[in-house]
Amino acid sequence: MGRSQTNLAWEVLLDLSGAGPRHERLARALRTAIRDGVLSDGAALPPSRQLAEDLDCSRWVVTQAYAQLVAEGYLGARTGSATRVRWSAEPESPAGPPASAPALPRYDLAPGLPDLRAFPRQRWLDALRGVLSVVPHSDLGLPVPGGHPRLRTVLAAYLRRCRAAAAEDVLICTGVTDGVTRVCRALRAAGITRIAVEDPGWPRLRRAAESAGLTVVGVAVDNDGLCVERIPVGVRAVIVTPAHQFPSGTVLSAPRRAGLLAWARDVDGLVLEDDYDAEFRYDRRPVSTVQGMDPARVVLLGSVGKTLSPALGIGWAVIPPQWTQRVRDANPAASAPPVLDQLTFAIFVEDGAYDRHLRAARLRYRSRRDILVTTLGPTRVSGAAAGLHLLLHLADGTDAAAVVRRAAANGLHVADLDTYRFATGEPALVLGYGNLADNTVADAVRVLHAAEDAAGSAPP
Amino acid sequence: MGRSQTNLAWEVLLDLSGAGPRHERLARALRTAIRDGVLSDGAALPPSRQLAEDLDCSRWVVTQAYAQLVAEGYLGARTGSATRVRWSAEPESPAGPPASAPALPRYDLAPGLPDLRAFPRQRWLDALRGVLSVVPHSDLGLPVPGGHPRLRTVLAAYLRRCRAAAAEDVLICTGVTDGVTRVCRALRAAGITRIAVEDPGWPRLRRAAESAGLTVVGVAVDNDGLCVERIPVGVRAVIVTPAHQFPSGTVLSAPRRAGLLAWARDVDGLVLEDDYDAEFRYDRRPVSTVQGMDPARVVLLGSVGKTLSPALGIGWAVIPPQWTQRVRDANPAASAPPVLDQLTFAIFVEDGAYDRHLRAARLRYRSRRDILVTTLGPTRVSGAAAGLHLLLHLADGTDAAAVVRRAAANGLHVADLDTYRFATGEPALVLGYGNLADNTVADAVRVLHAAEDAAGSAPP
Numbered sequence: 001m002g003r004s005q006t007n008l009a010w011e012v013l014l015d016l017s018g019a020g021p022r023h024e025r026l027a028r029a030l031r032t033a034i035r036d037g038v039l040s041d042g043a044a045l046p047p048s049r050q051l052a053e054d055l056d057c058s059r060w061v062v063t064q065a066y067a068q069l070v071a072e073g074y075l076g077a078r079t080g081s082a083t084r085v086r087w088s089a090e091p092e093s094p095a096g097p098p099a100s101a102p103a104l105p106r107y108d109l110a111p112g113l114p115d116l117r118a119f120p121r122q123r124w125l126d127a128l129r130g131v132l133s134v135v136p137h138s139d140l141g142l143p144v145p146g147g148h149p150r151l152r153t154v155l156a157a158y159l160r161r162c163r164a165a166a167a168e169d170v171l172i173c174t175g176v177t178d179g180v181t182r183v184c185r186a187l188r189a190a191g192i193t194r195i196a197v198e199d200p201g202w203p204r205l206r207r208a209a210e211s212a213g214l215t216v217v218g219v220a221v222d223n224d225g226l227c228v229e230r231i232p233v234g235v236r237a238v239i240v241t242p243a244h245q246f247p248s249g250t251v252l253s254a255p256r257r258a259g260l261l262a263w264a265r266d267v268d269g270l271v272l273e274d275d276y277d278a279e280f281r282y283d284r285r286p287v288s289t290v291q292g293m294d295p296a297r298v299v300l301l302g303s304v305g306k307t308l309s310p311a312l313g314i315g316w317a318v319i320p321p322q323w324t325q326r327v328r329d330a331n332p333a334a335s336a337p338p339v340l341d342q343l344t345f346a347i348f349v350e351d352g353a354y355d356r357h358l359r360a361a362r363l364r365y366r367s368r369r370d371i372l373v374t375t376l377g378p379t380r381v382s383g384a385a386a387g388l389h390l391l392l393h394l395a396d397g398t399d400a401a402a403v404v405r406r407a408a409a410n411g412l413h414v415a416d417l418d419t420y421r422f423a424t425g426e427p428a429l430v431l432g433y434g435n436l437a438d439n440t441v442a443d444a445v446r447v448l449h450a451a452e453d454a455a456g457s458a459p460p
Numbered sequence: 461m462g463r464s465q466t467n468l469a470w471e472v473l474l475d476l477s478g479a480g481p482r483h484e485r486l487a488r489a490l491r492t493a494i495r496d497g498v499l500s501d502g503a504a505l506p507p508s509r510q511l512a513e514d515l516d517c518s519r520w521v522v523t524q525a526y527a528q529l530v531a532e533g534y535l536g537a538r539t540g541s542a543t544r545v546r547w548s549a550e551p552e553s554p555a556g557p558p559a560s561a562p563a564l565p566r567y568d569l570a571p572g573l574p575d576l577r578a579f580p581r582q583r584w585l586d587a588l589r590g591v592l593s594v595v596p597h598s599d600l601g602l603p604v605p606g607g608h609p610r611l612r613t614v615l616a617a618y619l620r621r622c623r624a625a626a627a628e629d630v631l632i633c634t635g636v637t638d639g640v641t642r643v644c645r646a647l648r649a650a651g652i653t654r655i656a657v658e659d660p661g662w663p664r665l666r667r668a669a670e671s672a673g674l675t676v677v678g679v680a681v682d683n684d685g686l687c688v689e690r691i692p693v694g695v696r697a698v699i700v701t702p703a704h705q706f707p708s709g710t711v712l713s714a715p716r717r718a719g720l721l722a723w724a725r726d727v728d729g730l731v732l733e734d735d736y737d738a739e740f741r742y743d744r745r746p747v748s749t750v751q752g753m754d755p756a757r758v759v760l761l762g763s764v765g766k767t768l769s770p771a772l773g774i775g776w777a778v779i780p781p782q783w784t785q786r787v788r789d790a791n792p793a794a795s796a797p798p799v800l801d802q803l804t805f806a807i808f809v810e811d812g813a814y815d816r817h818l819r820a821a822r823l824r825y826r827s828r829r830d831i832l833v834t835t836l837g838p839t840r841v842s843g844a845a846a847g848l849h850l851l852l853h854l855a856d857g858t859d860a861a862a863v864v865r866r867a868a869a870n871g872l873h874v875a876d877l878d879t880y881r882f883a884t885g886e887p888a889l890v891l892g893y894g895n896l897a898d899n900t901v902a903d904a905v906r907v908l909h910a911a912e913d914a915a916g917s918a919p920p
Contacts, residue, residue, distance in 0.1 A: 015621070015815075032621065116597040124800075125585075125592055132585055133475040133489075136496040137576040138564050140769040141895070174795055181793045211792045309600040311799035332671045333641045335634055339771035340584075341798055435601070 023064035044082040106411030107444035111389040111432030127347040147172025151346040164288035166295035175315035179301040184212035185330040196238040200420035218422040225252030228259040236269035243278035247430040249383015264297040277387040388434035394427040406451035483524035504542040566871030567904035571849040571892030591803040607632025611806040624748035626755035635775035639761040644672030645790040656698040660880035678882040685712030688719040696729035703738035707890040709843015724757040737847040848894035854887040866911035
């Protein structure tokens with residue numbers, strides 16, 4: 001995201017206040033800018049005549065300051081060429097990105113991301129412009145903890161219309177993890193100490209429950225989804241992904257849905273329904289929420305993380321009335337996303353831009369999935385009827401972790417199913433194709449096959 | 461020198477985009493500005509010739525738009541006199557807030573808010589446009605929990621430059637409350653169970669500490685700020701507001717600063733420095749941070765809540781190296797603000813827009829403070845050297861709560877100092893003038909005096 005140095009507002013960048021002659025103050029300001037990385041190594045400074053004009057000072061002041069910094073080793077100058085910064089921050093300088101930033105994979109098959117290339121930048125900007133042109137200044141004050149009323153209203157309508165949810169009111173939070181954390185804190189405060197999660201399942205939600213003080217219990221998943229009858233006696237809460245189980249890709253069957261709700265009533269329990277990629281169903285209309293079948297027993301959780309971008313930090317929870325106050329009380333410090341973002345998303349939904357975006361995304365993902373399944377070989381794939389990921393089953397005895405490592409060495413990021421299991425099992429990979437560039441599918445599969453080969457598995 | 465209506469940047473205030481002829485678009489924009497209270501009842505509009513020049517349109521466009529709004533009852537016009545706004549907001553407009561939202565006060569003297577009318581809408585939009593035009597799609601993926609490296613770098617430089625902080629790295633959080641909560645959780649995890657807070661002090665921070673599992677201990681504040689020597693033996697952590705104590709308005713004196721750091725070293729403790737409105741110092745240059753004097757002992761906390769808007773949800777913490785990992789470990793579910801917001805703010809700072817905004821705000825607040833102090837009577841006021849609030853001392857025996865209630869009944873929102881105390885004390889009010897419209901200062905003081913009168917106090 002480089003900003004060209006010539007566009008800088010020099011009179012703003014350089015603080016010439018303070019004591020001393022003007023050329024010294026300018027030298028000091030430039031030195032600070034260079035040290036702080038505002039002016040980076042190699043950056044060209046403006047010709048002295050121009051900077052003098054910008055700063056409304058004499059050209060002599062500028063040439064003196066430049067000369068001083070050349071002498072000090074911050075700048076380099078050659079006749080007939082621009083004066084340039086010749087100074088790099090130390091290795092641990094704050095100007096650099098932290099060492100922990102991971103290298104970007106060439107082929108991103110890591111599950112959990114939508115197509116970041118397709119983020120609707122212009123429409124998002126348009127929506128914010130719309131917000132800023134009408135939002136009353138009072139809305140820019142302290143945010144309402146539960147979310148801005150406008151977004152709550154808009155989202156409730158959206159969830160009723162598109163997810164058959166029973167949504168009268170919606171709590172706005174920063175994402176599904178945040179929503180799960182809040183509800184789990186309320187469970188803990190109500191004396192509930194254990195919660196069932198799907199095995200395999202999404203580790204972040206497991207960790208969220210644990211961080212709220214709950215003990216998690218893994219419950220197996222088969223081709224019909226969560227094996228409800230295996231939830232241990234005494235457990236009264238469960239996190240499920242009915243629309244498209246992560247990572248197995250199964251859809252919770254109708255009998256299991258009924259069973260889940262019967263269980264919840266039996267034990268006076270609570271179901272946390274993570275509706276994380278319900279918007280993308282390819283063979284038929286999206287499966288409705290379990291929440292709509294019994295809103296007194298189910299918390300519905302969703303976010304824009306898989307539809308727009310996890311970087312937006314907007315999520316929601318529809319909470320049974322008898323839990324609303326408890327969730328609020330258990331999270332006194334919880335805050336909603338920034339108001340401008342909430343309102344931007346509200347306008348984005350209201351204007352139909354969200355629906356249009358989802359329709360276009362569904363077509364794109366379906367076509368990408370089709371290519372991927374065909375290229376991989378349909379018999380090796382499961383869980384691809386919906387969502388942004390599928391399972392690739394490896395030959396018996398394959399070391400899945402070795403395949404993942406090999407692939408990573410060749411720039412392909414993919415996940416071992418074992419990562420999401422409580423114990424190891426049959427070798428399989430979880431392939432997320434949400435953020436895979438369309439034109440790289442063939443290459444990505446080639447790299448993947450090569451990794452399987454090298455790890456001793458034999459792709460067809 | 462508040463912003464007189466004639467100084468408004470009309471081309472910024474009025475968004476003429478959208479469909480329809482130009483005079484209709486102008487009428488719409490003006491209507492919106494009036495409804496939102498940007499143009500308040502009685503405000504004079506510029507002569508049509510001048511506005512036409514500002515907006516680069518024909519005078520006919522302006523006169524048509526004015527005539528339309530006069531017909532609609534938004535404006536009043538008399539020959540030979542300025543066209544003025546003639547419209548007050550309804551108690552509850554249809555598009556307005558839900559029943560639970562408090563009615564907006566006519567005179568907002570509640571402490572804690574900056575001037576929301578002056579939020580730099582256009583510049584913020586410009587900064588987001590800049591971000592969206594260059595941000596790589598990979599930045600739209602899962603956010604880095606500690607904050608985007610770009611904002612961390614930019615903020616560290618800002619804090620070194622403007623707050624004399626020793627900031628090598630900065631943790632991005634959603635505000636000071638969030639930052640305090642995170643650090644308090646780490647304190648709790650390290651076995652520290654009690655924390656000292658200023659009495660009087662900001663209740664939200666006290667509650668944040670309590671929600672993290674700590675017991676708070678109130679420590680008195682005098683004219684030199686926190687009475688460091690009164691921190692009880694055994695307490696090893698303290699939250700302070702050295703730059704401008706809230707709500708007493710005192711500045712922590714140099715001996716007390718030294719004493720505070722000596723105490724922290726003695727007890728192997730930690731100081732949480734809430735730098736909440738340090739940017740606004742009126743009599744001399746802002747006081748530097750305590751953190752800069754001993755970065756190993758002090759957590760520096762700040763946010764844009766008092767400089768731009770609390771609705772943005774962007775804050776930061778500079779944490780001593782030996783606490784960095786502990787704070788991270790104690791907050792596994794904590795998230796940074798949305799990436800787009802972080803980057804927008806980064807560009808806003810880098811481009812100098814933040815500095816310009818702060819400079820303009822400082823002038824505006826100082827002038828508003830001067831008018832307020834003069835109107836109230838300087839001998840009754842204290843704590844007004846900095847920040848966005850001051851103390852108004854009431855006559856002995858006055859029931860401050862009764863004054864607050866009386867004022868509220870007449871549309872004036874103001875706080876009783878007792879609200880921020882652990883026990884009751886001499887009667888005083890906390891007046892926040894950040895969000896008080898300039899043209900209402902005289903009226904507000906009149907309402908306040910009337911409330912004092914009615915409550916049996918005798919204003920001069």
